[in-house]
Amino acid sequence: MNKIPEMFLERMKNMLDSEFPEFEQSYQETAYQGLRVNTLKLSVEQFLSQTSFSLEPIPWCPSGFYYTEQNRPGKHPYHAAGLYYIQEPSAMSVVEVLQPEPGEKVLDLCAAPGGKSTQIAAYLQGEGLLIANEIYGNRVKSLSENIERCGIKNTLVTNETPARLAERFPAFFDRILVDAPCSGEGMFRKLAEACTDWSTQKVQECADVQAEILDDAAQMLKPGGVLVYSTCTFSPNENESSIAQFLKRQPEFELLGIEKEHGMSSGNPQWGNNRDDLQHTVRLWPHHLKGEGHFIAKLQKKDGEIISQRKAASSPIAKESLQLWKAYQKEFLQSSFPETGYIQFGDQLYLLPPHSPELNRLKVVRPGLHLGTLKKGRFEPSHALALALRPWEIGQSQSFSQDSEQILRYLKGESLINDSTEKGWTVVCVDGYPLGWGKVANGQMKNHYPKGLRWL
Incomplete structure (x- = not known):
């Protein structure tokens, strides 16, 4: 068990009252693990018919599943082929609220490492435009790599400040996701560093940053467009209060209802200046469902000017x-x-x-x-x-089964024997799904799997 900050627990005791013992007990339990099928590459039914993993459906995400640590999905050829994305279960709920549609222009403003961007891309099904942005240069590489692994074609990955993007894209996007940087309280059970990095000062600093990001996002949304705000923290300052203050600054926005199901709870208006409409927001509590802590608000821009780009x-x-x-x-x-x-x-x-x-x-x-x-x-x-x-x-391809020795050799960067009469660039596949390139000549396939991705 990670050491939970005492000041955090004291605040949560005041917030939850009679529910606090159950909440505190949840930290004695193991965090849940999840994966989401990449429906750009195959259907959920196809995946289930081909995998040997022991899986349980995640109720709020049709393509999401709980797995056990014994499955080790990160060390499977299907992961290297981008057939699924390993993602915390509660985090999958956010894009299900956003509900992007094929053909739309969508912005994931705080996108690294890419879980929600790849989920948005699956909804778009190759139609429309996704801009996946990450302000921090040391995090944007993992975002770009995950976009690549999932085989996404219609995405621009940018490394800009929200303010800079707001200057370039006024009233441009149909939907925007702000998965805001936060104090990370919802990840205490899962990440020890979230506990050690926490402080009351950080909570306030995050709330200040979130306000700036939300205002920038507001400028980039088309009239009638939808903005979803999410955090993985419990702090009212970063959740209900943050949204209440945003609505005060941006009166052209209104909260939309989110269906509360599968153990999800309404946000608390008392934690946001007693705004009744905050009951439309959603909280995911670890003692109510099988996942970590999250907050989600869905907002719509009622009016404004459409600007051509x-x-x-x-x-x-x-x-x-x-x-x-x-x-x-x-x-x-x-x-x-x-x-x-x-x-x-x-x-x-x-x-x-x-x-x-x-x-x-x-x-x-x-x-x-x-x-x-x-x-x-x-x-x-x-x-x-x-x-x-x-x-x-x-075109040219050679496919191996998921448990074959050849697939393991390929992922390690080794050359393969090839008796094909064809020569040149060949797609190496696992059960028909592309993994990377090989180049055939003189009865051998030279391995072109990237060195940085090779299995040790």
């Missing part, structure tokens, strides 16, 4: 670069890629998502789908391209 240039790349890509595509892929929408950074080629805005003067870490590297007279495909391919888009 200039789109990104359609194809700012050299003719020779496009020819190399198209020649590679014709030889090794079955899919039909767009004629326009490409962008080149140095020798790296990307395919921008549809409806992309102009990217100049933005810190863009991943401008859409990374296709590969342009080298002298040839094109070398990226790992991201392999993971983004659907089975019907693959």
Whole structure:
């Protein structure tokens, strides 16, 4: 058991009254583990028919499941193939409240490490635009890697401040998720560092930052658009009070109802200046359900001005670069890629998502789908391209079963024996799902699985 701060427990005793003993007892229990099926790559039914994991459905997320530690899903080829995302169960509830729809423009403003971004992308099903932003440079890498592993094509990953994005994207997004940086009280059972890092000063500092982020998000939402605010903390200052103050500053917003089910509770109006509409917010308590602590508020922007945005240039790349890509595509892929929408950074080629805005003067870490590297007279495909391919888009491939020795060898970076008469770039698959590239020549497949991802 992690050492829970005494001042925190004293505050929770005052907040929960008769429920406090049950709440305190929850810290004696093991934190629940969850995974969410990546429905961009396969259906929940397909996943369940192929996995040997011992799973229990998470009631508030149709694609989410509890697993036991004995399953070790992080060390399975299906994880490397992006067939699921390991995510805390309560955290899965937030995007279920956001409910993005295919074709919409969506912003995940505080996105690292990417659990909620990948869940949003699954809802979009490749249609529309997702901007996944992370202000901290040391966290944006993991966000970009998870976007890549899940095979997401229609996402821009940015490394900007919310204020900077607000300047660039006034009234631009249909939906915005603010999974705000917080004091992390809801993670005390799961993360020892959350306990040691906590203080009453940090709670107030987080509340101040949250207010700034929410105001920036308000500027970026279209009239009629939906903003979902969430935290993984219990502090009223960061939850009900934070929303009450936001509504006072931004009267063009109103709270929308969220269905309370599966042990979820209403927010407490008394903790937010006695605003009756705060009962529309939701709290997830660890002594009421199988998950950690969370708070969720769903807001809609009633009015404002719609502002048009200039789109990104359609194809700012050299003719020779496009020819190399198209020649590679014709030889090794079955899919039909767009004629326009490409962008080149140095020798790296990307395919921008549809409806992309102009990217100049933005810190863009991943401008859409990374296709590969342009080298002298040839094109070398990226790992991201392999993971983004659907089975019907693959050209040359070699598939192995999930428990085969060949798959383990491939994930370790070893070469494979190959008796195929075909040569060149080949997609290595696990049970038909892409894992990465190999290159066949002289009866061998040279391993092109990225060194940084190889299993030790």
